[in-house]
Amino acid sequence: MAERPDPIAELTRDTRRLVVGVIVVLLLGLFFLWRIDNTRVEQLRMDLIDRFVPSFEWTVRPVAAVARMVGEFQSYTQVYQQNEELRRELQAMRGWREAALQLEQKNAQLLALNNVRLNPRLTFVTGEVMADAGGPFRRAALVNIGRADGIRDGAVAMDGLGIVGRIAGTGERASRILFLTDSSSRLPVTVKPSGQRAILAGDNGPLPVLDFLDGTDAVRPGDRVVSSGAGGLFPPDLLVGQVVAAPDGRLRVHPAADFRRLHFVRVIRPGPSETVSGPGDLIGALIPQPDAAAEPGQ
Amino acid sequence: MTALLLQRVLVASLGTIAIHLPLVPVGQAGEGIANPDLLFCLLAACVLRRPEAVPLSLVLVLGLLADFILGRAPGPGALGLVLATEHLRRRSPGSFLAEWLRAALLFAAILAGIAALLALTLAPLPGSAVLARYWLATALAYPLVAAALRFALDTPRPGVPR
Numbered sequence: 001m002a003e004r005p006d007p008i009a010e011l012t013r014d015t016r017r018l019v020v021g022v023i024v025v026l027l028l029g030l031f032f033l034w035r036i037d038n039t040r041v042e043q044l045r046m047d048l049i050d051r052f053v054p055s056f057e058w059t060v061r062p063v064a065a066v067a068r069m070v071g072e073f074q075s076y077t078q079v080y081q082q083n084e085e086l087r088r089e090l091q092a093m094r095g096w097r098e099a100a101l102q103l104e105q106k107n108a109q110l111l112a113l114n115n116v117r118l119n120p121r122l123t124f125v126t127g128e129v130m131a132d133a134g135g136p137f138r139r140a141a142l143v144n145i146g147r148a149d150g151i152r153d154g155a156v157a158m159d160g161l162g163i164v165g166r167i168a169g170t171g172e173r174a175s176r177i178l179f180l181t182d183s184s185s186r187l188p189v190t191v192k193p194s195g196q197r198a199i200l201a202g203d204n205g206p207l208p209v210l211d212f213l214d215g216t217d218a219v220r221p222g223d224r225v226v227s228s229g230a231g232g233l234f235p236p237d238l239l240v241g242q243v244v245a246a247p248d249g250r251l252r253v254h255p256a257a258d259f260r261r262l263h264f265v266r267v268i269r270p271g272p273s274e275t276v277s278g279p280g281d282l283i284g285a286l287i288p289q290p291d292a293a294a295e296p297g298q
Numbered sequence: 299m300t301a302l303l304l305q306r307v308l309v310a311s312l313g314t315i316a317i318h319l320p321l322v323p324v325g326q327a328g329e330g331i332a333n334p335d336l337l338f339c340l341l342a343a344c345v346l347r348r349p350e351a352v353p354l355s356l357v358l359v360l361g362l363l364a365d366f367i368l369g370r371a372p373g374p375g376a377l378g379l380v381l382a383t384e385h386l387r388r389r390s391p392g393s394f395l396a397e398w399l400r401a402a403l404l405f406a407a408i409l410a411g412i413a414a415l416l417a418l419t420l421a422p423l424p425g426s427a428v429l430a431r432y433w434l435a436t437a438l439a440y441p442l443v444a445a446a447l448r449f450a451l452d453t454p455r456p457g458v459p460r
Contacts, residue, residue: 016354020384023358024377031373035419041372048366056318064322131321136424136432138369142321176369183422204424 042169050171053142057130124158124266125149130174139182139204140165143265146173150269154233157267162239162256163187163227164265177265180208180240180255188230189240189253194218197228200240200253207244207252221245225253235268305351308450309344313360316340317367334439335405335432337364338379342401343444345383346390357383374415378408394444402437409433 034041127145145151147170155167157177165185168178178185185202191210198213213219223243229236241255316336337360345352361376382404389400409429416423 019354020380023354023380027362027373027377027380029373031371031377031415032419034372035421045366045369045372048363052363052367053318053321056314056321063319067322131318136428137371140369183424204428 046169046171046174046176049142049176050146050174053131053174054144057144124268125151126264126266127175128264129262136204139179139185139202140168141177141179141262141265142174143177143267144174145267146171146175148172151175151267152269155267155269156227156234156238157265158238159257159262159265161258162241163234164255164257164259164262166233167267175267177267179259180257181206181259187234187240188228189225190228190236191219191243192224192226194223197230198225200225206259207246207254210243210251210253213251216251219243219251221251238268302350305348306353306356309340309351310356310360312340312450313337313356314363317360317364320368333432334435336439336443337361338382338405338408338436339401339440339443340447341379341383342386342404343440343447345386346397347447349387352383354380354384371412371416371421374412375408378411382408394441397444398437398440401440402433405436406433 030041125145127143127149129141130144131142132140143157151167151170153167153170157164157167163180165177165179165182166187167175169176179202180187180200181202181204183202183204185200185208187200189198189200189210190196191198191213196213196215196218199211200208201211202208210219210225221243225240225243227234227236227238227240239256241253241257244252244254246252316339319336320333341352341357341360345357357380358376361379362372364370364379365372365375385404386400409432413423413429
């Protein structure tokens with residue numbers, strides 16, 4: 001290019017500048033479109049991921065397997081102690097299992113006596129984490145289950161123990177989990193022994209902040225934090241983690257879910273839930289008549 | 299001609315790999331060490347060595363793909379890559395140290411630009427410590443990527459005539 005005559009070089013440079021300028025405007029336009037019409041662009045993103053990421057899974061798998069093996073190599077050196085420890089734990093678990101079985105039998109008897117109606121069971125789909133879409137700007141992961149498996153936006157995702165996050169963006173066979181720790185994640189929670197409500201707000205760090213807590217006196221580090229179900233997004237009483245006091249003086253939550261070795265994730269499909277709409281009729285202006293009081297309310 | 303085409307295909311496939319590497323599900327990125335932005339390292343190093351192997355359209359497509367797949371805000375990352383490669387395209391790097399410094403400063407400028415754009419539109423921002431770690435990881439990864447490219451692109455030295 002350098003040995004070409006000058007006018008042509010000038011021309012190409014000018015056209016190049018023009019092209020770059022157009023690209024700049026288009027990209028800025030895309031960004032603002034994302035800020036304005038987020039859902040549509042996010043849908044586009046999910047469609048792209050749907051198309052690209054599963055086809056790359058076969059390249060990602062071996063790398064991930066090798067990395068895991070390296071990461072867990074140190075645990076092989078302690079296999080013997082671990083084995084002993086596991087045996088002991090297994091023994092203790094057997095005891096608990098016996099206790100649980102007895103309790104279950106007792107419970108079945110009591111239920112039979114009582115003819116109760118229980119809440120509709122939560123059903124779940126378990127998927128495999130196929131990609132970490134982590135980075136400084138996002139805390140998220142991609143799982144290999146999507147709309148085809150009945151996954152909806154906003155469904156809660158857990159590992160075996162605690163809440164991992166919620167589904168934000170579904171494709172046909174893939175969906176994205178926005179972690180609790182992401183800075184745009186907000187989750188209504190209850191701090192367990194005291195029953196105080198709070199909002200768990202992620203800040204892209206490992207420990208999300210316990211926000212909007214009224215009165216921190218009753219909350220102590222070590223308290224269990226469970227989802228409160230407020231807002232109807234999440235089912236209540238799913239384990240989130242434990243309260244810890246951070247060095248910056250704020251109360252934070254150590255998530256029960258192990259984000260470091262997230263392999264399988266179960267996504268809960270809430271059953272069709274009954275909602276109570278409107279104010280209660282009983283507390284209204286109606287004064288119950290003596291004979292109407294026996295009538296069961298709707 | 300075929301050699302040029304081959305180089306472009308090579309850069310494109312390396313770029314795709316660089317996008318997908320952070321997706322490998324090994325623990326949670328960013329808690330201990332941040333994942334470097336390998337795509338930036340790759341494109342910056344390539345455009346300094348073989349500018350004709352990294353056409354503008356390729357940078358645009360790879361940048362957009364990275365923005366979409368890695369869950370970042372779509373647009374600013376690609377914009378940063380396009381502007382950075384256009385800036386580097388006309389330079390011939392002197393020593394490697396100067397090249398490294400330039401790349402690191404450019405990446406800091408990109409991050410600052412993205413953060414400014416996000417802050418301006420009231421989008422959620424990562425903390426400055428997280429960004430600093432990200433920058434540091436990318437700056438440290440740059441020499442490694444450049445060294446790897448020396449084998450891949452068969453370039454004897456940076457700054458050899460185009």
